[in-house]
Amino acid sequence: MPTPTQLNHPDISPEMVPEIDGIIGAHYRTDGAVIPVLRLCQDIVGYLPMELIDYISYGLNLPRSEVLGVATFYSLFSLIPKGRHTIKACLGTACYVKGIKEVMTRISNEFNVKEGETTSDRRFSLEAVRCLGACGLAPVVVVDQDTHGGVSASQVKSLLEKYD
Amino acid sequence: MKKTRLQLMLCGGSGCQATGSRKFQDALEKELKHTRLDQEIKVIETGCNGFCAVGPVMLVQPEGIFYQKLKPEDVPELVEEHFLKGRPVKRLQYVEPASKETIPNMHDIPFFAHQKFRVMRNKGIIDPEVIDEYIARDGYFGAAKALTQMSPEQIISEMKISGLRGRGGAGFPTGLKWEFAAKSPGNIKYVLCNADEGDPGAFMDRSILEADPHAVLEGMLIAARAINAGRGYIYCRTEYPLALHRLDVAIKQAREYGLLGKNILESGFDFDIEVYQGAGAFVCGEETALMRSIEGKRGMPRPRPPFPANKGLWEKPTVLNNVETLANIPQIILNGGEWYASIGTETSKGTKVFALTGAVNNIGLVEVPMGITLRQMIYDIGGGIPNKRKFKAVQLGGPSGGCIPAQCLDTPIDYEEIAKVGAIMGSGGVIVMDEKTCMVDMARFFLDFIQDESCGKCIPCREGTRRLLETIEQICQGNGKPEDIQTLETLSEVIKNSSLCGLGQTAPNPVLSTLRYFKDEYIAHIVEKKCPAKRCTALLDFKIDAEQCKKCGLCFKACPANAITWQKKEVAIIDNEKCIECMSCFEACRFNAIN
Numbered sequence A: 001m002p003t004p005t006q007l008n009h010p011d012i013s014p015e016m017v018p019e020i021d022g023i024i025g026a027h028y029r030t031d032g033a034v035i036p037v038l039r040l041c042q043d044i045v046g047y048l049p050m051e052l053i054d055y056i057s058y059g060l061n062l063p064r065s066e067v068l069g070v071a072t073f074y075s076l077f078s079l080i081p082k083g084r085h086t087i088k089a090c091l092g093t094a095c096y097v098k099g100i101k102e103v104m105t106r107i108s109n110e111f112n113v114k115e116g117e118t119t120s121d122r123r124f125s126l127e128a129v130r131c132l133g134a135c136g137l138a139p140v141v142v143v144d145q146d147t148h149g150g151v152s153a154s155q156v157k158s159l160l161e162k163y164d
Numbered sequence B: 001m002k003k004t005r006l007q008l009m010l011c012g013g014s015g016c017q018a019t020g021s022r023k024f025q026d027a028l029e030k031e032l033k034h035t036r037l038d039q040e041i042k043v044i045e046t047g048c049n050g051f052c053a054v055g056p057v058m059l060v061q062p063e064g065i066f067y068q069k070l071k072p073e074d075v076p077e078l079v080e081e082h083f084l085k086g087r088p089v090k091r092l093q094y095v096e097p098a099s100k101e102t103i104p105n106m107h108d109i110p111f112f113a114h115q116k117f118r119v120m121r122n123k124g125i126i127d128p129e130v131i132d133e134y135i136a137r138d139g140y141f142g143a144a145k146a147l148t149q150m151s152p153e154q155i156i157s158e159m160k161i162s163g164l165r166g167r168g169g170a171g172f173p174t175g176l177k178w179e180f181a182a183k184s185p186g187n188i189k190y191v192l193c194n195a196d197e198g199d200p201g202a203f204m205d206r207s208i209l210e211a212d213p214h215a216v217l218e219g220m221l222i223a224a225r226a227i228n229a230g231r232g233y234i235y236c237r238t239e240y241p242l243a244l245h246r247l248d249v250a251i252k253q254a255r256e257y258g259l260l261g262k263n264i265l266e267s268g269f270d271f272d273i274e275v276y277q278g279a280g281a282f283v284c285g286e287e288t289a290l291m292r293s294i295e296g297k298r299g300m301p302r303p304r305p306p307f308p309a310n311k312g313l314w315e316k317p318t319v320l321n322n323v324e325t326l327a328n329i330p331q332i333i334l335n336g337g338e339w340y341a342s343i344g345t346e347t348s349k350g351t352k353v354f355a356l357t358g359a360v361n362n363i364g365l366v367e368v369p370m371g372i373t374l375r376q377m378i379y380d381i382g383g384g385i386p387n388k389r390k391f392k393a394v395q396l397g398g399p400s401g402g403c404i405p406a407q408c409l410d411t412p413i414d415y416e417e418i419a420k421v422g423a424i425m426g427s428g429g430v431i432v433m434d435e436k437t438c439m440v441d442m443a444r445f446f447l448d449f450i451q452d453e454s455c456g457k458c459i460p461c462r463e464g465t466r467r468l469l470e471t472i473e474q475i476c477q478g479n480g481k482p483e484d485i486q487t488l489e490t491l492s493e494v495i496k497n498s499s500l501c502g503l504g505q506t507a508p509n510p511v512l513s514t515l516r517y518f519k520d521e522y523i524a525h526i527v528e529k530k531c532p533a534k535r536c537t538a539l540l541d542f543k544i545d546a547e548q549c550k551k552c553g554l555c556f557k558a559c560p561a562n563a564i565t566w567q568k569k570e571v572a573i574i575d576n577e578k579c580i581e582c583m584s585c586f587e588a589c590r591f592n593a594i595n
Helices: A016-027 A034-045 A050-062 A064-073 A095-097 A101-112 A153-161 B014-018 B021-034 B074-082 B129-134 B141-146 B152-162 B174-184 B203-211 B213-225 B240-257 B287-294 B325-336 B335-339 B374-381 B415-420 B439-453 B459-476 B486-500 B504-505 B509-528 B555-559 B584-586
Strands: A087-089 A124-129 A141-144 A146-148 B006-011 B041-046 B060-061 B065-067 B189-195 B233-234 B272-277 B320-322 B351-358 B362-371 B391-396 B401-405 B429-434
Touching: A016 A034, A016 A050, A034 A064, A050 A064, A064 B287, A095 A101, A095 B351, A095 B401, A095 B429, A095 B439, A101 A124, A101 A153, A124 B174, A124 B439, A141 B459, A146 A153, A146 B014, A146 B401, A146 B439, A153 B439, B006 B509, B014 B021, B021 B041, B041 B074, B041 B141, B041 B213, B060 B362, B074 B429, B129 B213, B141 B213, B141 B325, B152 B213, B152 B325, B152 B335, B174 B213, B189 B325, B189 B504, B203 B213, B203 B325, B203 B351, B213 B233, B213 B240, B213 B320, B213 B325, B233 B240, B233 B287, B240 B272, B287 B320, B320 B325, B320 B504, B325 B335, B362 B374, B362 B429, B374 B391, B401 B509, B401 B555, B459 B486, B459 B509, B486 B504, B486 B509, B555 B584
Parallel strands: A087 A124, B006 B041, B189 B233, B189 B320, B233 B272, B351 B429
Antiparallel strands: A087 A141, A141 A146, B006 B060, B060 B065, B351 B362, B391 B401, B391 B429
16 A cells, blocks of 8 residues: 555545644644544545545554544544535434434435435435434424424425525 | 623523524614613523423513513514513413413423422523623532632532432442542542433433533532542533533633633642543443543443543543533532432432423423422423323433333332333433334334444444344334244343443343333234334324214325325325325324324
């Protein structure tokens, strides 16, 4: 394997590289830095391509297996590209009792996307998440930063239309 | 601080923000400025008020008038009628569902009247982003007493007298935990706060952090003094952006005031706190896994002993307390352990915060004295079950807990009593279920959660929970066999006895507790191939019962697939060829006429 000293990936633009270098540099000597570094890098690129994982492990001087192990353990990190909009359907108990299952099925059928996947036009990523703590509003769907409460399956289409 | 005529305490908790409190606040501030009332009326964004179901909510002080379900359009009327002319707007006040009576004052609303506020005494009353408001409510007085007047031994002794037990779920006595860590040799020690609230249906810790972050910081400072720790970490889930923000603000302010950092209150004691964001793993709520995660590793539990009090974070003696536990501490130190122990039962002292959700009228956050019954909590505070449906069970303690049926509703809230009926106190999630909830489906839901969140270290948990789930899925699909019940019971025992951490040991609880009280539902699924609650689609016929049908056409309107034919004064008919089994008609029908 060549030493990953350069970041060549279609989803990582040249402007992102100094930012990523800055993050790695700032955490280089800190114990337990892998999780914050992965989080900050994911914030920049949108997800964690394998080339970036290699680059981070080289930068932090950690085995590739350890960094990849952490990246795959936590649900926050994604190794596949994300859509322009992320739909998070809450699968907490309250939402479940109030019918989030029907809402999820409707989203899947309407936009032809399965849980954990991204639509082919990269418009939506559909995620099932654990309790968002907004049980008073159940069932809850979060699109990007907007929380929508009391969602029913029949509202799905009109709700998602505005996210292009 | 400048004195104002009225203070508008607008809830800025996650629930109210999601229902539009920000837009309302903008409109309100604009209108107050426009009418030049902004000098005499102050709008204050508070933490979670607790009554999330009727958000956005606002409390008008000092009058104590409570407004609910506020919209920007309501602003002109509110300002004109109430704030100018002094006539509170009745239509925006709380209406008691049973008596249809309007209740203007917050403290008279049953949801609040039956609660006892200790941990949440500041919620909705102070601005969580202003440290002076916390201090004005005796904030940091407990820490000052602990740092300047008490020895670590005295602090621990006071904690032991209080009888406070860990509010994260296990209920281990807090004073004892501190004593172990204090006696453990070493110069470097840590105090950790567990804010990785992962139980589905639980949001107590989020609300405390959003409403009163300084109480948690003060609790940590006192704990640090007791065990002589120099550094603290708050491990908070990344899904709580507002709580994370408020913690950042609170820590900065505490540092500015010299309440964190070097030589706190001239006592010679140093302590500082850092926030660590989790990355989404349920198992990280387990103490050893949480510490691994802070160390930057996969959050997997390790065997105990050694216990964290001897070897915790980075192998140093560590105390880990839950958010609610820590928020109790300042008042215990300030008012004394005996004051704290004056309410509660023999073995469970003080109050407990619960997140009351599911099929209950008043959804929200409640704080009750230990010892009241589940019935009081669900009916007096929660306002009972909506839509005239029947109560079926209440789930306590999240995925590790259990379901409690109607015949046990008079069980008092007490660690031991709740364990006797097959559930656990847990961190405080209370999910009320009505007759429309299928208990087999419920067990399936929790198992799906657990098998997904199992870290994979122990085979009984990793593989066993999957086999449990498969068996239950088959039952829900109508492929259950009579011997399945025995298989579920045996497998559950094995998982319980042979897993390393709390997650695995309690993983089969949802199955065991539903089997204990609702075995007949399992049998109905397996033998009769019927789902009594009408939730498991594979076991439904999607046919309309002509005798029950009231010919109202609601199902016809709800069907997204045009599979229902209906005309006025005629029984609706479902075309099973077109039917996509989406359940819309089941939800729409008010007469239980679809089978």
